Structures are given as C-alpha cells and as structure tokens.
Amino acid sequence: MSEMNYERFEDLKDAYVLGALPEEERLSFEDYLAAHPERQAEVDELGAVAGLLAFSPQEQEPSPELRNRVMEVVEAEAEPRRVRSRSTFARVGDYLSIRNLALGAAALLVIGLLSWNVMLQGQVQDLQGRVQDAQGQIQDLQGELEVAQAQQSQTIKLKGSWAEQGAIAEVASMPKHQIILVARNMPSVPEDKTCQIWVIKGDVPKSSGLFQPDGNGTATPITNSITKADAIAVTVERAGGSKKPTSAPVLLAEL
Amino acid sequence: MPERGRQYLILADEDLISLVEAADAEAFATLYDRHSRAAFSLAYRMMGERQASEDLTQDAFLKVWRGASSYRAERGSVRTWILSIVHNRGIDQIRSQASRRRTQEKIEASAPRSQPSEAFAETLKNSQRDQVREALDTLPPEQLKVLELAYFSGYTHVEISDLLRLPLGTVKGRMRLGLKKIRDYFESRDAAVPR
Numbered sequence: 001m002s003e004m005n006y007e008r009f010e011d012l013k014d015a016y017v018l019g020a021l022p023e024e025e026r027l028s029f030e031d032y033l034a035a036h037p038e039r040q041a042e043v044d045e046l047g048a049v050a051g052l053l054a055f056s057p058q059e060q061e062p063s064p065e066l067r068n069r070v071m072e073v074v075e076a077e078a079e080p081r082r083v084r085s086r087s088t089f090a091r092v093g094d095y096l097s098i099r100n101l102a103l104g105a106a107a108l109l110v111i112g113l114l115s116w117n118v119m120l121q122g123q124v125q126d127l128q129g130r131v132q133d134a135q136g137q138i139q140d141l142q143g144e145l146e147v148a149q150a151q152q153s154q155t156i157k158l159k160g161s162w163a164e165q166g167a168i169a170e171v172a173s174m175p176k177h178q179i180i181l182v183a184r185n186m187p188s189v190p191e192d193k194t195c196q197i198w199v200i201k202g203d204v205p206k207s208s209g210l211f212q213p214d215g216n217g218t219a220t221p222i223t224n225s226i227t228k229a230d231a232i233a234v235t236v237e238r239a240g241g242s243k244k245p246t247s248a249p250v251l252l253a254e255l
Numbered sequence: 256m257p258e259r260g261r262q263y264l265i266l267a268d269e270d271l272i273s274l275v276e277a278a279d280a281e282a283f284a285t286l287y288d289r290h291s292r293a294a295f296s297l298a299y300r301m302m303g304e305r306q307a308s309e310d311l312t313q314d315a316f317l318k319v320w321r322g323a324s325s326y327r328a329e330r331g332s333v334r335t336w337i338l339s340i341v342h343n344r345g346i347d348q349i350r351s352q353a354s355r356r357r358t359q360e361k362i363e364a365s366a367p368r369s370q371p372s373e374a375f376a377e378t379l380k381n382s383q384r385d386q387v388r389e390a391l392d393t394l395p396p397e398q399l400k401v402l403e404l405a406y407f408s409g410y411t412h413v414e415i416s417d418l419l420r421l422p423l424g425t426v427k428g429r430m431r432l433g434l435k436k437i438r439d440y441f442e443s444r445d446a447a448v449p450r
Contacts, residue, residue, distance in 0.1 A: 014431045015427060018434075019405065019409065020405035020411050021411060021412070051335050057300035059384075060292070060296045060299040066295075067288075081277075210266070220265055240333065243332065
C-alpha cells in the first residue's frame with residue numbers, strides 16, 4: 001500500500017466518508033488525519049454529504065418489542081449510575097430554569113397543558129376526549145394569564161406569517177420569572193417537524209424550547225432568559241430541533 | 256406517560272444527550288422515540304431483513320446510551336450522529352458475515368437500473384428525506400450505484416471495482432462526482448447540507 005500523503009489523502013477521502021476503505025487503508029487515513037487536524041473540517045463536511053444517504057431509505061417501523069428490549073437494558077444499567085447522579089427531576093429543572101419547585105398554580109397548569117397537547121399527537125384514539133380536555137385547560141390557562149396580567153405581568157404578541165393566517169401567539173412572563181409561549185390556532189406541522197423557539201441576542205439565536213402545534217392550543221416554557229434579548233422567534237425545524245434555525249421565522253416578536 | 260417524562264418532550268436533542276450522558280433513562284427513551292424509525296430504516300436498508308436490522312438498531316442505540324459523552328455537537332446533529340453509528344456498525348457487521356448478500360447485489364449491479372425517479376417517486380412526509388431523494392435523483396445511475404454499494408452494502412472501493420468490472424480510478428471518480436453532485440444540489444438552492 002502506498003504511503004499516505006496529501007495526494008493519497010485527496011484520492012481516498014471520498015471512499016473514506018462512504019465507509020468504503022479496507023481496514024488497513026482506513027487506519028492509515030485516520031492516522032494521517034490525526035497528524036493533520038486542519039483537514040478534519042473538510043472531512044466532516046464531506047462526511048455530512050455522504051451521511052445524507054442515511055436519510056434516503058424507505059421508512060420502516062421498528063417493533064415495539066425492540067423498544068422494550070433496549071429500555072430493559074438501559075434501565076438496568078441506569079440504576080447504578082443514578083446513585084452518583086443528581087436526581088433526574090432536579091436536572092430537568094435546571095434546564096427549564098425552575099429554581100423554585102413551589103411554582104404557582106399557573107405554571108403547573110401550563111406544564112400540564114403542554115403535556116396534554118404533546119400527548120395528543122400520538123394518541124389518536126383518545127383525540128376527541130383530549131381535545132375537549134385541552135380546550136377546557138386552555139380556558140383555565142387564559143384565566144391564569146389574566147390573573148398574571150392583573151399582577152402586572154407582561155405579555156408580548158408575536159407577529160409573522162402564521163399570525164397573518166390567524167395564529168395567536170403571546171409570550172407571557174409569569175411569577176418567579178417563568179416565561180411561557182402561549183399559542184392558539186396554530187397550523188399543524190408534519191410529524192417529522194417541530195416548532196422551535198429561539199431567544200435572539202444580537203445575531204445569536206439560542207434554542208429555547210420545542211412544541212408541537214395541533215391547532216387547539218399549546219403553552220411552552222421558554223428555557224432561556226429573555227432579559228436583554230433582542231427578539232423571540234419561532235421556526236419550523238426537523239423533529240428533535242436544530243442547532244441553528246434552518247428556516248425563516250413563522251412567528252417573531254422584537255423586544 | 257409519567258408526569259416527569261413529559262417534560263423531556265420539549266427539550267432539544269442536544270439537551271437530551273447531556274442528560275443521557277448522566278444516565279438518564281427517560282431522556283434516552285425520548286431520543287429513542289424520536290430517532291428509532293430513521294435508525295431502523297437505515298439498518299433495514301443495509302441488512303435487508305427485520306431481525307438483523309433490529310439487532311443492529313439495538314446495538315447502535317446501546318452505544319448511544321453508553322457513549323453519549325462522545326457526541327460532539329460541532330460535528331453534526333444528534334440525529335446524524337445516531338445514524339452514523341448505525342451505519343458504521345452496520346458496515347462492521349456486513350463485513351464480518353461470511354456470506355453476504357453479494358450474490359443478489361451482483362445480479363442487481365449487472366442489471367440495467369430502472370429510472371431513479373421511479374425508485375424515489377413515493378411521496379413521503381419527511382421533507383428532508385424528500386430533499387435528499389431529490390438530490391440523489393439528479394445523479395447518473397452509475398454514480399448512484401457506486402455510492403449505494405459503498406454506503407449501504409459495505410463494499411470497499413476495490414470490491415466495487417471487481418464487482419462492476421471497472422478500473423479502481425473510475426470507481427473513485429464516480430464516488431467523488433456523486434458526492435459533489437449532491438453537495439451542488441443543496442448549494443444551487445442556497446441551502447446548507449443538513450448535518
């Protein structure tokens with residue numbers, strides 16, 4: 001086999017990102033890459049192009065038994081590690097900036113409503129009953145918002161293409177500095193898409209929550225502080241969210 | 256779903272992977288639910304039958320569970336990372352099998368390929384998948400075949416050269432041109448290659 005050098009690296013990089021190098025050649029390529037880290041970005045970029053092939057196969061549904069098998073192993077292994085970890089709830093609380101567990105009834109209701117609405121996505125059989133329930137909770141939520149407003153909390157209305165289509169979205173600051181995005185009449189998005197909230201300071205958008213609109217109503221905690229932020233935006237992103245916005249905002253409020 | 260578990264649904268993948276790193280099983284379950292279908296679809300495309308595909312998917316997700324700390328956000332999205340694990344382990348498994356699906360592949364490789372557009376005509380909900388398929392649709396069949404044999408079937412460039420009875424340089428050239436064409440597809444639309 002020829003010694004790895006610049007020309008050979010160039011010659012083999014496409015086969016490398018496709019996984020098409022024999023073991024020995026792959027190791028030689030990776031040794032060269034380790035010695036020339038300045039070329040890593042180029043390989044990563046090419047690897048991203050090759051990685052797109054992973055998205056092309058026709059969709060297949062894994063069996064529920066597979067999930068059970070995987071989770072059985074995961075839960076068995078999690079236990080010993082949990083002993084050394086902080087409680088899960090506390091950690092999630094950190095992410096949601098919930099420092100005080102004794103949140104007011106309004107904030108708890110908001111989380112409950114969010115849960116209902118996300119659950120609705122996957123449980124078609126219960127749809128009718130859950131929609132009625134969600135609508136009831138939205139009314140409750142509106143009541144809570146009115147209370148919050150009466151307590152001089154602030155709400156900010158979002159504008160944008162979805163607002164022009166009839167969507168109503170507001171950012172509301174609740175007691176204890178909890179910020180939520182409340183939205184109604186939102187267009188639905190495909191199941192492989194999600195709405196992502198961004199808190200923008202300068203030119204830097206920070207991911208601040210995901211939600212799945214269903215046309216009835218959603219309430220989503222905003223997970224980053226909006227103090228000193230310039231804007232709040234909502235974009236439609238792939239399921240699971242994106243690191244950066246990949247589409248134009250459908251809702252936007254300048255602060 | 257437990258009340259606590261519902262809170263994970265609003266977290267982005269990058270946040271979930273941090274929780275998985277700290278042995279949070281519910282965060283892992285959320286990631287699994289988001290990405291298992293794409294992972295299994297890729298596994299099925301590579302392995303060609305359900306049981307082997309489920310084994311590969313299980314193997315890959317357990318690697319995600321045990322190796323979450325090796326995820327690097329600057330290298331790509333969590334989804335791409337998970338799929339790359341499926342792909343790499345799939346290639347390892349294919350190559351370690353004594354009898355691979357080579358006979359069938361050989362027949363397919365030698366037969367005239369149907370119009371790529373027919374293969375990709377099915378309407379799918381996933382717009383990213385649609386975009387990728389559209390990009391692949393722009394490739395000449397001979398370039399697409401080389402990419403597929405390498406990526407999904409685990410053939411090395413030398414094996415593809417033997418299989419298709421082509422000079423090794425031609426195989427490498429088709430790989431290079433095929434990847435370039437996919438990248439050009441996105442650039443011509445002012446879109447970044449999804450990562």
